[in-house]
Amino acid sequence: MNPEDQESSAVATLDPGPDKVIGPGHDYGSVTDEIGGVVFMPFLKTPRQLFTGFACAFVLVNLLMVAVTWLFVRGVGIWGIVIPVAWGFAIVNFVWWIGIGHAGTLISAILLLLKQDWRTSINRFSEAMTLFAVACAGMFPILHLGRPWLAYWLLPYPNTMWLWPQPRSPLIWDVFAVSTYATVSFIFWFTGLIPDFATMRDKAGNSLAQKIFGTLAMGWRGSAKHWARYQKAYLLLAGLSTPLVVSVHSVVSFDFAVAILPGWHTTIFPPYFVAGAIYSGFAMVLTLAIPVRRWYHLEDLITMRHIECMAKVMLGTGLIVAYGYAMEAFMAWYSGGIYERYAFVNRMWAGGYWWTYWVLILCNIAIPQLLWSRRVRMSVPAVFMIALVVNVGMWLERFVIVVTSLTRDFVPSSWGMYYPTIWDWSTYLGTIGVFLSLMFLFVRGLPAISIFEMREVVHHEAEPVHAHGD
């Protein structure tokens, strides 16, 4: 460790309140140490909650292993899916996870372009979250196949059959969209990490850590020329990811919008899926950021300002989603088509799942309205609870869209019901376990906040002129 560690440890970790993005008395060194310190914290000093949290998550991971093994042994029949409801939890979870995965890139890219100063201390964190969420999402399209071992047939590769994927199918669009999104998110995340790897390299106590971080840093030395190209590339990435993030959930929504099924076949899906994605994404960032900042005492870096801003975004996107629901229902009535109309009658009260619809309205629309009140936004526990509720609500939204629409479509004779089995639940919980495990490992092993960008913040805070300049 460098001698500087002592001098900076004096900085108090107090939340500076809703107008500041960083606590008082921070300099370049102190932010470096506070964030880097987490990584080099002795193993046993790791916050207890982290151990317990990881333990629980890991149990769920094993549950997933069991569920998947049984799935491969027996077939998708172990799930509750039937004809007509041929898509169940797998697709619901897929859409849910992808949606959660949207916050990261949005924060890093769009807020970067919008020059939002409050993005800085949460972007790294939410990018990682994006990666892990997309990883969880990515599992489902493969798991839900009747013959998962043939999943590679969805890729365009030369083969002895002279056969290729069918690019008119939204599922192939998904393949391209999701893989692109995963790749780009990773690149984005890694690029952001390079300078911090350099910091870790130079901060590392032992030579192994030096070698590891040194390799990852690729010899980054903070040259002005490098910074110049680096910032250009980073800006371009942001510029490209912005339409990408919008496109990805639009494409996911095409899975439904392109189909003819009443309740799926809607032009409003792309915008309202994207809004919903951001909605759930921010909810998940809050769900994770609030405990982590507490455990690691990072209140001075992830301040009330961050939390309030995210709460506001949630409120805003939540309203867009509400508008989406309203339009859907209105169009169903206004279209005059009996199938379309019935789909909503079924969704709201006729069908077996009417209650899921109303719970979803409660979670996604009613409860978040509390965020209008500044007092609620200022209360960390309240925001945390609302974020949780929204996560549930967004999952239910996908359930209502996927399952309820399928239960009753055109020909009444083939209407049916869907009852999730224990294996549906295990797989779902399992992926939550995977997600959390990865998250816990990340916040322990890598700088969870972008250090070099924090230094910029310090710099701007120091000179208000620059803070609002550029």
Added chain:
Amino acid sequence: MAQIFPRSSNSLAKITIVAVLLAGGGILWAAYALNAGSFTTGVEVARDQNVPFSHKHHVSDDGIDCRYCHTSVETSSFAGLPPTETCMSCHSQIWTNAAMLEPVRESFRSGKSLEWTRVHDLPDFVYFNHSIHVNKGIGCSTCHGRVDQMPLTFKVNTLYMQWCVGCHRNPEKYVRPRDQVFNPAYETPAPNQDEIGPKLVAQYKIQSLTDCVTCHR
């Protein structure tokens, strides 16, 4: 601060990158080679048989017509495999005590069938019909090769879908006059295939069938 990495590590780093790229390409190539090789395709791999039957001997030397043994090739999806009876119709007179023919005689005595290893074997979800192909002027040797020159029989084509489709898309490249279908030594006479092909296709009303259900049901 001391250097963490030696001077050489710069070049090492760049070499590693190149190496990884090359390795990736190499693996792809290897996979392709393995898939296209006869280990996978079985092409040109003579199968062991309980009776080392030689088409070369029976077709070239004895001049037996394909249909003498493969009786149903013109009428049925299945070309037909000769019953022991057929073998014995000759071998009750000639080579009556050749050791290699003992399994044949044994089968004829005991009434227990001879067992042959399939050389040309399609997956069970592929439905191939010999009769329509020979009736439309596709010769035996087009798919089975110069069987008349095989001491032990082997595949000359992969029988992969892309190979089938290749002909189904351009039958004119392979069709021959009906009277030549069973001539293993058939060579396209002048005028060359490009000229007679289209004519025969028209004459035999050959369609280019590439629908899935042509072969898969």
Added chain:
Amino acid sequence: MPTETRASGQLERVYGLMAEFDQPEPLLEAARRARAEGYRNMDAYTPMPVEGLADAIGFRTSWVERLVFLGGVAGGTGGFMLCWWITVIAYPHIVAGRPLNSWPAYVPITFESMVLIACITAVVGMLALNGLPQPYHPVFNVAQFARASRDRFFLCIESTDPKFDLEATRTFLEQLQPREVTEVEP
């Protein structure tokens, strides 16, 4: 470059001279002065991007965006051609009564491949242009340089600079009130 410097064999001895600063602004100032002084081969090292620094040391580039543009074009075209080739050339099927070339359906794939290739070019291009990975670099020989990734700001005038003269340059740097001026081992 002047022959006498080579004769004096300084090239072999030092990579350059490095001045260390506490804050970005003095560094910026120093860089401007050095350039005004006529130095060309220099570089500055900072723990975070400092605005105007690249200009100050007289560095301009636009290769990254060019590469990304090309990458984007290539990706987009590739994506669309793939779909078109698959459906029209490779194995034409009648699908849902649509024409073989149902181009509207190919838009998503076209777009995604565009973004994918563009993004990859952006990062790979950036690293390549920066000459990374480059784990070994003379500047790491400077003891204080560990703080270049933390809270110190460095200006390095390289010995390859035509105007570089160990003594003269050192005196020049001294005037900029750095914390310290050190020789950089090659």
Added chain:
Amino acid sequence: MQKDLPQYWRSLEELAQTAEFRAFVEDEFPNRTPDWNDAGSRRRFLTLMGASIALAGASACTVQPKEMIVPYVRQPEDYVPGKPLFYATSASWGGIATGLLVESHLGRPTKIEGNPQHPASLGATDATMQASVLTLYDPDRSQTVTQNGNISEWGVFVTALTAARDSAGARRGAGFRLLTGTVTSPTLAAQIQEFLTAFPGAKWHQYEPCGRHSARAGATAAFGQPLNTIYRFDRAAVIVSLDADFLCSSMPGSLRYARDYSARRRAAAVNPNAHPPRLYVAEGTPSITGGMAEHRLRMRTSEVAAFAAALAQELKAPSNGSSAAVRAIAKDLRAHPGESIVIAGEHQPPGVHVLAHAINQMLGNAGKTVLYTDSVEANPVDELASLTELVNEMRSGAVESLLMFGGNPVYDAPADLNFLAELKKITFRAHLGVYSNETAAWCHWHIPEAHYLETWSDARAYDGTASIVQPLIAPIYSGKTPHDLINVLMNRADRSSHDTVRDYWQRQHPAADFNDFWQISLHDGVIAGTTFTEKMPPAAKLSTPVASAASGLEIVFRPDPSIGDGALSNNAWLQEMPKPQNKMTWDNAVWISPKSAEHYGVTTGDVIEIAFQGRKVNGPVWILPGHADESLTVHLGYGRTRAGKVANGIGFNAYALRVSSAVWQGSGAAFTRKSGGYPFATTQHTQTMEERDPFRAATFAEYHQNPGFANPPDKHVSPETTLFPQWQYNHHKWGMAIDLTACIGCHACTIACQSENNIPVVGKTEVAKGRHMNWLRVDRYYQGSLDDPETLYQPVPCMHCENALCELVCPVAATVHSAEGLNEMVYNRCVGTRYCSNNCPYKVRRFNFFLYADWNTQSLFGVRNPDVSVRSRGVMEKCSYCVQRINGAKIEAEKQDRPLADGEIVTACQQACPAEAIVFGDLNDPNSRVAKLKRERRNYGLLEELNTRPRTTYLARLRNPNPDLDKG
């Protein structure tokens, strides 16, 4: 919803928005046992009889597993490897024969078709016949001779039987008894007679659990002799069915009747001047025939007699006393003398038959629409009396040896006879049977019987036409035939059935050309000149007037709609066939009317204990609209204990309530509710079309006035309505038309499809989840009032839409269109995203959620159609328009260099359909039958408004109600 559309409703509970309705909705799939802990059911379904062979080859680019190929040693003459052969034979249920053509691959019978030359079939088959081929390969069939349950040998049995005969022979056969089912086989009859003459003391008893007691007794009562009645529905303008299910039941000739009846309906649809038949049905238990009725008069089964009497009375002397219905019907009948039919049900008491005969004579129908011949039975006796006599003698100890030819009296004899108790008194009990069933269990000897596809024999059809039963395959388990057994009794143990049958016919046809005669008879499947000649019976004498219905809760016994009297209950195809009336599988239930259910406070799924004449049985309730009030219907054939893996322990045994005094119906039943929530497995949960109109109907009159009724403007999509240029199909353009006017809803098509396309069976648990695999389902909708609705049947195969939504969304192009417009499903390309099913508005796609195809049971591989892939786990499948048949026919035509003729390609469902409701063909040929049908104005496409352009279309249903009675 428009006024002119009939009122459709969803389910009883919905109509009356009761609290149960909620429960009903939540409980749409009552059985939710997750299969992972339901090992029992899993084991069952693994051992179930599905029809499939292993899909050996894996996906294309893998190493092919080594495969052996095994030629014949001596190849049969005239046999071309790889080509199926068809043989004529005949199957008989309850003794009455129907001619069949059986397809055979490599000596394996794989598919049953009707014999077009046979009067009882004309090419049609019913579900039972279609499924009978599966029984041949049933691994649960009895496979060895057993003595007291231990494996023994035929030789040993022969000795034992001879001994038994000799000991009886000492007393001229006294104490020796034969028990058979109804026998029409001339050969067998002759053999038995020979035996009886040799041993005058011996006796021959006949018993069919669901036999024709009433018809026989009725004819005897009316004419003094058990005449056989034949109906000519092609000549009938007015039909009154007194609880007679003549369209689809075990009634002799019902296949032929369905054909004639629907032919006349179809004709009337085309020709406004033709007179469509008008069908009145008086019944209590909804039947297929009732579903076709213009006017279904719902009454308790026991009231039908009174109704018949009233009708007869009204016809004799019109009076205002009788009800409006009776008067209207009588008027209608009188208006059509000589071209009407009054037909009494097999399950109605003899008195009703007498009345029917009398009325037909009164109307001059006898000899015109109703023909009489001698009984087709070799020895028509009152079987109930015959069995009772046997049991009494068993009780008195007069019976020393009993030889049972098939049958299962321990299970299905009337409960009051205590057959089992008396059986045990006999010293020598032998049972010949396809299964070692409940009766075999109590016999000293059991001999495996040859399946009819393994048998040489003969039998007579409903009109007396005799045909030879010839085997398609040598007995798999060296089964024996009744002929063999009699031969043993006559000391001719070495004599084969073939010789026995042949010799008999040689005696009948001693001419020199016998060989030709024999060959022709075998080839045609009918023996020329054996059809009985018509008789003119004396005037029917009306016996004592039938007693009017007794009061109290009535109980009605019926053979099960899918598995009949229980002989076929181990047939998984039939078990999984949805029963037409309630789409229920794998169970029998107590049917009760909505009103009575409300009155007694029971609902569907409640298990009740029925008490009848001191006997009790527990069974689950099913509320069936259209059922008579104050009446319970229970179905026979379930509750088997020794049927086999498939049928053991499913359903309840209604025979346990059935007494000889009340074989078909009885009153004074009572029941108490035991528990609720019995898990039924049904394939259709919604009985209405909501506001939709997948099924369109009108009366003939309305249609001829307004032919466009089936295509309202808001449903119609003109060919121009398209963003893209439509594909042109120039070569062939396959299409199908399904005539709802003809369709009777018998489900023969469903089983024919299952047999032709190797469709697996999934078991009750899976069906309950909603995973049944039928490619061709028959939707059943109700229309009209809750108590007495009209029942509508609509077969739904794949529509082969030109704009197929399934194709658009398949990511791997596993389902695409062929150049002839088939919607192809390529199993080996499918990865199983199931997106296609989600996007199919008709929901005709079926998915292999597990490995449904049985890859373990060797014996079942035989039944599979080698021309159709067996689907593996995780792939989608669906109707292919029997593309294997299309390709086959095309190849034959190409080889002969001739165009395909219309009708050359026949899909399995079309071939089986007794009503000829399904027609398949080339739409590019303007003269093809299908093209003509599609030109009819009543032709409409299901969900056409979605612009899917279905190739399968429907011809709207037309009815011919009596204006005087029309409820509108």
